[in-house]
Each structure stands twice: as C-alpha cells, then as structure tokens.
Amino acid sequence: MAQIYDRVALIGLGHIASSMSHAMRRAGMVGEIVGYARSAETREIASAIGLCDRVVDSASDAVADADLVVLCVPVGAMEAVAREIGPALKAGATVSDVGSVKCAVIDAVGPHLPEGVHFVPAHPLAGTEHSGPRSGFAELFDNRYTIITPVKDSDPVAVAQLDALWQGMGALTEIMDAERHDRVLAVTSHTPHLIAYTMVGVADDLGRVSESEVIKYSATGFRDFTRIAASDPTMWRDVFLNNKEATLEILGRFTEELFALQRAIRRGDGDHLHDYFTRTRAIRRGIIEAGQDTDAPNFGRAPGRKD
Amino acid sequence: MAQIYDRVALIGLGHIASSMSHAMRRAGMVGEIVGYARSAETREIASAIGLCDRVVDSASDAVADADLVVLCVPVGAMEAVAREIGPALKAGATVSDVGSVKCAVIDAVGPHLPEGVHFVPAHPLAGTEHSGPRSGFAELFDNRYTIITPVKDSDPVAVAQLDALWQGMGALTEIMDAERHDRVLAVTSHTPHLIAYTMVGVADDLGRVSESEVIKYSATGFRDFTRIAASDPTMWRDVFLNNKEATLEILGRFTEELFALQRAIRRGDGDHLHDYFTRTRAIRRGIIEAGQDTDAPNFGRAPGRKD
Numbered sequence: 001m002a003q004i005y006d007r008v009a010l011i012g013l014g015h016i017a018s019s020m021s022h023a024m025r026r027a028g029m030v031g032e033i034v035g036y037a038r039s040a041e042t043r044e045i046a047s048a049i050g051l052c053d054r055v056v057d058s059a060s061d062a063v064a065d066a067d068l069v070v071l072c073v074p075v076g077a078m079e080a081v082a083r084e085i086g087p088a089l090k091a092g093a094t095v096s097d098v099g100s101v102k103c104a105v106i107d108a109v110g111p112h113l114p115e116g117v118h119f120v121p122a123h124p125l126a127g128t129e130h131s132g133p134r135s136g137f138a139e140l141f142d143n144r145y146t147i148i149t150p151v152k153d154s155d156p157v158a159v160a161q162l163d164a165l166w167q168g169m170g171a172l173t174e175i176m177d178a179e180r181h182d183r184v185l186a187v188t189s190h191t192p193h194l195i196a197y198t199m200v201g202v203a204d205d206l207g208r209v210s211e212s213e214v215i216k217y218s219a220t221g222f223r224d225f226t227r228i229a230a231s232d233p234t235m236w237r238d239v240f241l242n243n244k245e246a247t248l249e250i251l252g253r254f255t256e257e258l259f260a261l262q263r264a265i266r267r268g269d270g271d272h273l274h275d276y277f278t279r280t281r282a283i284r285r286g287i288i289e290a291g292q293d294t295d296a297p298n299f300g301r302a303p304g305r306k307d
Numbered sequence: 308m309a310q311i312y313d314r315v316a317l318i319g320l321g322h323i324a325s326s327m328s329h330a331m332r333r334a335g336m337v338g339e340i341v342g343y344a345r346s347a348e349t350r351e352i353a354s355a356i357g358l359c360d361r362v363v364d365s366a367s368d369a370v371a372d373a374d375l376v377v378l379c380v381p382v383g384a385m386e387a388v389a390r391e392i393g394p395a396l397k398a399g400a401t402v403s404d405v406g407s408v409k410c411a412v413i414d415a416v417g418p419h420l421p422e423g424v425h426f427v428p429a430h431p432l433a434g435t436e437h438s439g440p441r442s443g444f445a446e447l448f449d450n451r452y453t454i455i456t457p458v459k460d461s462d463p464v465a466v467a468q469l470d471a472l473w474q475g476m477g478a479l480t481e482i483m484d485a486e487r488h489d490r491v492l493a494v495t496s497h498t499p500h501l502i503a504y505t506m507v508g509v510a511d512d513l514g515r516v517s518e519s520e521v522i523k524y525s526a527t528g529f530r531d532f533t534r535i536a537a538s539d540p541t542m543w544r545d546v547f548l549n550n551k552e553a554t555l556e557i558l559g560r561f562t563e564e565l566f567a568l569q570r571a572i573r574r575g576d577g578d579h580l581h582d583y584f585t586r587t588r589a590i591r592r593g594i595i596e597a598g599q600d601t602d603a604p605n606f607g608r609a610p611g612r613k614d
Contacts, residue, residue: 076577125524129591145524174523184520187510192528194572195502198565200587202557203494205564213491215593216481217432217452221499223594224531230591233584240572240580250509251569255562257512258505262558265501265547270383273547277540280507284436284537286522287530 004161004168005067006031011059011081012072013037013046014232015127016098018136020070021051023169026138030165036062037133038073046133060088068162071097071109076238079108086112094118094158100185100235102149102178104242110151118158122148123181124171125189129230142170149178186246190239191254194247196228197236311468311475312374313338318366318388319379320344320353321539322434323405325443327377328358330476333445337472343369344440345380353440367395375469378404378416383545386415393419401425401465407492407542409456409485411549417458425465429455430488431478432496436537449477456485493553497546498561501554503535504543 008030010017017035024030035052036059037043047055056062063069063085071078078099089095095113099105102121113119126144128135146166150159159175166173176184203214203222218226240247264272315337317324324342331337342359343366344350354362363369370376370392380388385406396402402420406412409428420426433451435442453473457466466482473480483491510521510529525533547554571579 147524184524187513188521188524188529190528191509192506192532194568195506195565196528197584197587198561198568199499199502200590201564201583202498202560204586204590205560206494206557214495215590217454217491217495218594221497221503221535222495224535225499226587226591226594228528228531229584229587231584233581233588236584237577237580241575241577244572244575248569248573250513251565253509253512254505255565257508258502258558258562261501261505262555265551265555268548268551270544270548273544274540276508277504277536277538277543279511280504280533280536281540283507283511283522284533287525287533 002029003031004029004165007066007068008033009062009066009069010035010052010072011062011069011085012077013042013051013055013133014072015131015135016124016140017070017072018046018051018133019126019138019140020072020098020136020169022136022138023141024165027165027168027170029168030068034062034066042133049134051133051136059085063088063090063093065090067093068165069093069095071095071099074232074234074238075099075101075105075108075242076234078105079112082109082112086114089114089117091116092118094120094162096120096122096162098122098124100189100239101242102147102181106149106151106178118155119151120148120154120159120162121151121178122146122162122166123185124166126171127231129227131232139170141166144171145174146171147174147176147181149176149181151178182243183246186243186250190243190247191250193228193231193236194240194251195254196225199225200229309336310338311336311472314373314375315340316369316373316376317342317359317379318344318369318376318392319384320349320358320362320440321379322438322442323431323447324377324379325353325358325440326433326445326447327379327405327443327476329443329445330448331472334472334475334477336475337375341369341373349440356441358440358443366392370395370397370400372397374400375472376400376402378402378406381539381541381545382406382408382412382415382549383541385412386419389416389419393421396421396424398423399425401427401469403427403429403469405429405431407496407546408549409454409488413456413458413485425462426458427455427461427466427469428458428485429453429469429473430492431473433478434538436534438539446477448473451478453478453480454483454488455480456483456488458485489550490553493550493557497550497554498557500535500538500543501547501558502561503532506532507536 013035021033033052035046035055043055071081073081097105105121124141124146126140163173320342328340340359342353342362350362378385378388404412412428431448431453433447470480
C-alpha cells in the first residue's frame with residue numbers, strides 16, 4: 001500500500017498502541033514509528049522488543065516532526081499529554097487518539113492544539129483483556145470497527161488519511177459524531193463492563209467460602225464475565241468518569257428491567273421470563289451474520305488448552 | 308474402555324442428550340443407545356442422522372430394559388416424565404438427569420421412582436447456545452466438570468458407574484450435595500445468565516433507534532452477553548423458577564454492589580472504581596490456570612469468520 005504518513009508518534013505504548021505498531025508495519029503505510037511511554041520500564045521493554053523504530057524519553061521529543069500523533073493513554077491522562085505536546089507539534093500534523101470516550105477527550109485535548117494542527121479523534125472497537133507493550137498483535141483490528149468522530153473543523157483530507165490508515169490496519173471504519181458514539185458505546189460496551197465487574201465482584205465476595213468452586217465451575221456463563229472484568233482498571237475508571245451521563249442512563253434502564261425479571265422469578269411468572277428470553281436470541285443471530293463473532297462451539301476454544 | 312451399561316435410554320434429544328450420544332459412542336462404554344423425544348420432528352431428525360441406535364415413540368418404550376435412563380428434558384418437564392416412566396423401569400436400573408438445578412429435580416423425580424431403582428442426579432457444566440438434536444458433538448464435555456449429587460439413599464455402586472461413564476465421556480467429575488450445587492450454580496451460572504438476558508433486552512429496547520449500531524459495535528463486551536443470552540428460553544425459565552431462593556439471594560447482593568458502583572460514578576469517586584476493578588482481575592487468572600478458559604486473544608476467535 002502507498003505510504004500515508006512519513007512519521008507516526010505513538011504516545012503511550014500499551015495494548016492498542018503496540019497492536020497499531022504491528023498493524024502499521026504489516027500494512028507498510030507509514031515511514032518511521034516513534035514511541036513514548038511515561039513508564040521507564042515500558043519504554044525499556046518497547047526498545048528491547050523493537051516495537052517502534054525509535055523509543056524516546058519525552059512526549060515532546062516523540063511528536064517532533066511527526067505527521068500523525070496518536071494519543072494511546074487512558075482518557076483521564078489525555079489533557080496533560082495534550083498540554084505537554086501542544087507547543088511541539090508540527091504545523092499541518094494530525095492528532096488522533098484511541099480513547100473509548102469521545103466527547104470528554106475532545107473537550108480535554110482540543111483546547112491545547114495549536115492552529116494548523118488537525119484533530120481527528122478515533123476509537124478502535126477492539127481489545128483483549130491483556131495490557132502492556134508485549135500484548136499487541138497485528139491482527140487485533142482485522143474486521144473490527146474503528147469509529148472516527150471528526151470535530152467541527154476537522155480537515156476532510158486529514159480525516160480521509162486517518163480513515164485510510166485504519167483500513168490499512170485491517171479495520172472497518174465509520175464516521176460518527178462524538179455524542180452518538182458515546183451513547184452507543186454506553187450500551188454496547190461501558191454498561192456491560194460495569195455489570196461484568198459487579199458480577200465478578202459478588203462472586204469474589206462469596207469466594208471466601210467457595211473460591212475453588214467459583215473457578216472450577218466457571219464454564220457456565222461466569223467465565224465470559226471474568227474476561228470482560230479483567231480489563232485494565234485505569235482505563236475503565238476513566239471511561240466511567242468520562243461517560244457518566246450516558247452510562248448512568250443505561251444503568252437506570254438496566255436496573256428497571258432486572259427488577260421486573262426479579263419480580264417475575266419471585267412470583268413464579270414463567271411466561272414473562274420465557275417471553276423475555278425468547279426475544280434476546282434474535283440479536284445474537286444478527287451479530288453472527290455481521291461477522292462480529294463466531295458461531296463455533298465454545299467460541300472455538302479448545303477444551304483444556306491453557307494457551 | 309470396558310462397557311458399563313448394556314442399554315442407555317436418553318429421554319429428550321436436545322443439545323446435551325445428542326452430545327452424550329456422540330460422547331458415549333466415542334468412549335465405547337455402552338451397548339445400545341435408545342432415544343425418545345416428545346416432538347415428532349425431533350425424533351425424525353434423530354432417526355435420520357442416526358443419533359441413537361433406536362428412536363422410539365414413547366418414553367416408556369425407551370426405558371424398557373434400560374440399565375441407565377438419563378432425563379435430558381427441561382427441569383419443569385422432569386416430573387411428568389418421571390411419572391410416566393416410573394412403572395416401566397427395570398429393577399436395578401439407574402435413573403439420572405442433566406438438569407441445571409438439583410434440589411427441585413430431586414423433589415420432582417424421586418417420588419415417582421419405584422423401589423429397587425437407583426436415583427443418581429447429575430449436572431454436566433457444559434453447553435453452547437445451540438439446541439436441538441443436530442447440535443451435539445462428542446467433545447462438549449471434555450475437561451468440563453460434571454457434578455453428581457447423590458440422594459440420601461443413592462447406591463454407591465450406581466454412583467460409581469455413573470461417575471465412570473461421565474469420565475469416559477471426557478468430563479471431570481465431582482460429588483456434591485444438591486443444596487450446595489444450587490448455591491454455587493446460582494453464582495457461576497444462573498445469575499450471570501439473568502444479567503446477560505437483561506443487558507441484551509435493554510439493548511434491544513434501544514435497538515429500535517440504533518439496531519445496526521448495537522450489532523456492528525458489539526465486539527466490545529456486548530457480544531459475550533449475547534452468546535449467553537441466546538441460550539434456550541424454556542430451559543432457563545425453568546432454572547429460575549426452580550432455583551428461586553438462591554438466585555434471588557445472589558441478585559440481591561449484585562444489585563447492592565451495582566448501586567455502590569453507580570453511586571461512585573455519579574460522585575466521581577475514581578478510587579472506589581479503580582479498587583473494585585483491580586481485585587476482579589485475580590479471579591480471571593485463576594480460571595485460566597484451572598484450564599477452564601483460554602487466554603488466547605479474542606478467545607481464539609478468527610476475526611471475520613462466520614462459521
């Protein structure tokens with residue numbers, strides 16, 4: 001593929017940034033990849049495994065002469081990074097990010113970017129429960145959506161270039177406004193994560209009594225919650241603090257529905273339960289048809305493999 | 308392996324029964340497998356695909372001369388089946404089941420079994436979201452637990468034989484009393500299922516507005532809920548109606564914890580959220596170490612495969 005950016009700076013070298021580095025190299029669409037992480041240990045690992053072409057010791061050094069700067073830090077750390085790099089950005093550069101929340105990131109980052117720098121926020125809907133610079137892999141974004149949420153004055157050419165980069169990394173892309181993104185993600189991601197964390201927390205409380213049982217007998221629904229609830233705590237704290245309104249609204253609806261089902265159980269109302277459980281099957285079929293999950297038994301898990 | 312039972316009768320020919328048939332044949336531990344299902348269509352499919360050695364038209368015919376009878380019907384249908392087959396059971400036969408709830412099944416089935424018939428309830432902790440006679444496969448139970456919950460007067464030899472059969476089908480087995488089983492499963496399975504159904508229901512309500520988005524952007528937590536919430540509605544209705552007390556108790560704890568997290572979000576209490584999200588990671592590691600899930604990215608899902 002044709003080269004889109006001569007130099008890309010990744011600020012933060014965790015799971016998404018390290019996957020981007022592998023995916024950008026696979027695509028051959030960028031010249032040099034420069035990386036920076038706040039933690040010296042992370043920088044050392046990134047250097048040791050050759051994750052970037054260069055790993056530097058400050059965010060400002062990383063963005064110098066970069067054509068694209070991608071902020072891959074937790075949402076709560078975006079403002080400080082933007083303030084630091086603002087003066088060092090090259091005129092005409094594009095600044096993007098990979099935050100799971102978009103309105104709050106736009107409010108935090110936008111004011112620190114100088115005139116002549118293009119701001120094109122984005123959010124790749126991909127990830128595993130792993131973190132750190134060693135956890136990335138080139139295939140992470142393949143056939144997964146990346147949502148690009150241009151701001152009011154985003155330059156169309158800058159948007160098109162970032163779109164092409166994400167497609168080159170294997171992603172399907174969508175353009176959406178930031179408010180809509182935050183509402184949709186509150187349903188498909190933020191609230192499910194909070195609920196999974198809660199369920200695992202409840203089991204952990206009971207675990208004092210029956211820890212081994214909860215783990216041994218997890219292949220019954222529970223283990224899928226534990227995967228979700230093993231995600232990075234800092235990232236998720238920042239998501240909830242920064243998409244507060246939309247998450248609280250969905251949580252309110254969730255609690256309402258849950259109480260209705262709880263009441264049906266208490267009163268022995270089997271019809272209510274059966275009707276509810278029937279209509280949720282259709283959504284599953286839609287997801288498989290859309291290629292966003294596999295229908296293979298056990299998700300294609302090989303029983304007993306510990307890999 | 309040595310043959311344990313000359314004739315096994317499967318009552319109900321859905322996902323678990325069809326997997327048992329394949330797994331028993333793989334193990335070579337039983338002579339003849341006789342099957343019965345209430346639905347004529349299911350019986351026809353089972354005959355057409357050779358699922359059993361014989362498919363018969365009544366439960367009583369199926370159990371005649373059977374050494375092991377396994378009730379593979381929804382929990383709410385167990386009593387009627389037990390009443391029907393009781394008089395036709397061979398002296399010395401073992402009756403078992405695969406219900407997800409054990410106390411209620413013991414209460415429903417036990418009284419209908421004649422003297423001289425051994426009752427050994429069991430519950431294989433395995434399954435996918437698929438159902439019906441075509442959905443079974445021999446590997447379903449491999450390295451998954453099957454919990455055997457003997458009743459007060461279960462014959463030790465009958466328990467040992469059933470234990471050997473499940474091990475022959477690939478399962479790890481555990482003996483546990485029925486009350487404990489129901490409490491542990493309320494945590495690891497029943498409450499997680501109810502919560503997943505609820506979350507998918509909430510998304511479905513909002514789906515009138517944004518259906519395609521909920522499906523397209525599901526690879527972010529939500530799709531794992533949809534798999535759980537695609538399970539058989541009748542089976543799950545019966546689980547909740549028959550493990551009411553334990554499920555309601557866990558639901559009460561869940562709601563309490565969820566409200567505490569919701570309050571932390573509203574008040575912006577990041578420390579509370581971060582602490583909570585940190586301790587849930589350890590449980591995940593335990594599950595992977597116990598061989599009950601894979602640590603592979605995306606559960607080993609191949610991105611974009613629709614199989």
